[in-house]
Amino acid sequence: MENVILKVSDLKTYFFTRGGIVKAVDGVDFELRHGECLCLVGESGCGKTVTALSILRLFDSPPGEIVGGQISRDGLDLAKCSLRQLRQIRGNDIAIVFQEAQSALNPVLTIGDQIIEQIRIHMPVDYTRARDRAATLLKEMGIPSAERVLSYYPHQLSGGMKQRVLIAMGLSCDPQILIADEPTTAVDVTIKAQILDIFHELKVSRQLSTIFITHDLAVVAEIGDRAVIMYGGKDVETAQVSEIISNPKHPYTSGLIECLPDVSKSTDRLTSIPGTTPNPIEMPKGCAFHPRCPKAMKICKQQEPPEIITSKEHKVSCHLYT
Amino acid sequence: MIRGLQDIIRKVRPHLRLNTRLINYYWQRTKRNKLAVAGLSFLIFLVALAIIGPFFTLDPTEVNFEEKNIPPVGFGIEQSVYNIETDEFTTKEIHGTWRHPLGTDSKGRDMLAMIVSGARISLLVGLIATGIAIILGTIIGVLSAYLGGWADNALMRFTDVMMTFPFFLLLVLIVFIFGSNLAFIVLAIGLTGWTGTARLLRSESLSLRTREFITAAKAMGASDNRVIFRHLIPNVISLIIVIATLSIPGVILAEAALSFIGLGDPTVPSWGIILEAGQHSLNTAWWVAVEPGIMLFLTVLAFNFLGDGLRDAFDPKSNI
Numbered sequence: 304m305e306n307v308i309l310k311v312s313d314l315k316t317y318f319f320t321r322g323g324i325v326k327a328v329d330g331v332d333f334e335l336r337h338g339e340c341l342c343l344v345g346e347s348g349c350g351k352t353v354t355a356l357s358i359l360r361l362f363d364s365p366p367g368e369i370v371g372g373q374i375s376r377d378g379l380d381l382a383k384c385s386l387r388q389l390r391q392i393r394g395n396d397i398a399i400v401f402q403e404a405q406s407a408l409n410p411v412l413t414i415g416d417q418i419i420e421q422i423r424i425h426m427p428v429d430y431t432r433a434r435d436r437a438a439t440l441l442k443e444m445g446i447p448s449a450e451r452v453l454s455y456y457p458h459q460l461s462g463g464m465k466q467r468v469l470i471a472m473g474l475s476c477d478p479q480i481l482i483a484d485e486p487t488t489a490v491d492v493t494i495k496a497q498i499l500d501i502f503h504e505l506k507v508s509r510q511l512s513t514i515f516i517t518h519d520l521a522v523v524a525e526i527g528d529r530a531v532i533m534y535g536g537k538d539v540e541t542a543q544v545s546e547i548i549s550n551p552k553h554p555y556t557s558g559l560i561e562c563l564p565d566v567s568k569s570t571d572r573l574t575s576i577p578g579t580t581p582n583p584i585e586m587p588k589g590c591a592f593h594p595r596c597p598k599a600m601k602i603c604k605q606q607e608p609p610e611i612i613t614s615k616e617h618k619v620s621c622h623l624y625t
Numbered sequence: 626m627i628r629g630l631q632d633i634i635r636k637v638r639p640h641l642r643l644n645t646r647l648i649n650y651y652w653q654r655t656k657r658n659k660l661a662v663a664g665l666s667f668l669i670f671l672v673a674l675a676i677i678g679p680f681f682t683l684d685p686t687e688v689n690f691e692e693k694n695i696p697p698v699g700f701g702i703e704q705s706v707y708n709i710e711t712d713e714f715t716t717k718e719i720h721g722t723w724r725h726p727l728g729t730d731s732k733g734r735d736m737l738a739m740i741v742s743g744a745r746i747s748l749l750v751g752l753i754a755t756g757i758a759i760i761l762g763t764i765i766g767v768l769s770a771y772l773g774g775w776a777d778n779a780l781m782r783f784t785d786v787m788m789t790f791p792f793f794l795l796l797v798l799i800v801f802i803f804g805s806n807l808a809f810i811v812l813a814i815g816l817t818g819w820t821g822t823a824r825l826l827r828s829e830s831l832s833l834r835t836r837e838f839i840t841a842a843k844a845m846g847a848s849d850n851r852v853i854f855r856h857l858i859p860n861v862i863s864l865i866i867v868i869a870t871l872s873i874p875g876v877i878l879a880e881a882a883l884s885f886i887g888l889g890d891p892t893v894p895s896w897g898i899i900l901e902a903g904q905h906s907l908n909t910a911w912w913v914a915v916e917p918g919i920m921l922f923l924t925v926l927a928f929n930f931l932g933d934g935l936r937d938a939f940d941p942k943s944n945i
Contacts, residue, residue: 356840359844361840361843361844363773363835365773365774390846390847390848391846392846393843393844393845393846394844394845394846395846398844398845399841399844401837401840401841401844402837403837406836406837406838407837407838407840407841408838408841409838409841409842409856409859409860410838410860411859411860411862412855412856412859420845420847420855421845421846424845424846424847424851425846469841472845
């Protein structure tokens, strides 16, 4: 498709630790289209964050390493290009917004210093110009008295403000792609709503393509266009968000949806998927989900499921559909 | 030309700008430690003395055998004087005069002038050698933590080797090879004294390195250089200040010790050199050794008190 602006194919990021090889990401495929919001969804430890970090190669290396696959952006393979080329892209073409605003801002530099620094790394502007731009960005994010906030240190701001500063920083060089790593996890519900509004606004006003990482299907339903469901370092199902919610194919996806509490029914217990995420050093043989899967068959224990395209926009990796 | 200058100033300004609010906060915390304030006051006095003192004192190199071994004001000693005409020794009582408040040494040089110019040299030795050691230690420690892997291993094993090396022996060796030149002594102290700093800063940076804002800095396209100098080191500045304050007295003492065993630079009258000269005439003129000794003692104490106070003030976990 021609409006694909980022294509990740068969990405494998392993961590070579003393305890063994952690296959955090083990063959992930997805594509990001222009102007869409793609959600990476899954439980903790399913490889969402490592996938996001792999795109800009931001994981610790050693022990982490991309052992296979491609990340194509404008004909450049980000998995293999030089660090120098990658630095040109980081923050400039592809920006990332981290989960915890508290720790993602340097405590000893002012907000202004940090935004201005990023602008001046990538743009040939002088200090005053960069400062003006930083102030404008903060205003756009709905921060009152932006000029003053520029001279504040991170600890002087509230959690929601910090998260907005981070988004402003991410946008400071007009990136084409924004990766948001659970930006709504560390804030309360009102701030969460405001931040989702900001992302929605950005999609409309800037035609920004976003990779939104979350474990919260409610958030996905609200802002996502398409979603990639991940489990055990692999993408198990990819489809339009509406399709995922109304017609989930993979047992894991249906499990996730069933876990959402339904306010119209009163129940004593909330449903959950039995078991826990597998140990990434010793993944179960065959389909990684089979020990927890209610519909597991004999073949699931022996063979990895193939990828099945059920409709034009819907693919799933499960033996049920072979 | 002027525009270029303006641009440079703009570039440098955000790096130099002092955070007055934070400095004030730390000053409030340091102020509660009376010993630290006393130490700081003494050091300010000493630095002022070292800078402007030499303009007011007599020439410390002026030799005058007529006025040798005069005791400090308020003290008197009996001195035997050889009289050529009668060819006999007579004892006479000498009292300290205000012309030489701290007395004179065996060559009639003014002790006050020597102490003041010695302060200049001893402080300079302490500052320069510590500066070299701190810069080296910071770079090696932070780099080691940041790079990790084999680079970390190589740098830290090198540090271990440097640590086990008997550094005083090295100093003696350097003096033996290059002669007792103060510049070499300072350089040698600086080049061997960075190991502790490197280790402390490595351990501090190791925990900082995994913090998310370092990843965030990389994510905005910052080079390794920028991450280290702009994001890592500013976070360990308080530790560096404490280490520096606590290691200056060690350096001053090392230089004094070297001078005391006769390996100092005899052309530059540091406190150690004066002390060494004084020990030979302890019988006739005790003050020549005692005065620089007291100064060394007070200076070292002041630095240690200040360093301890700063450490407590910078430590967010201590509630003083």
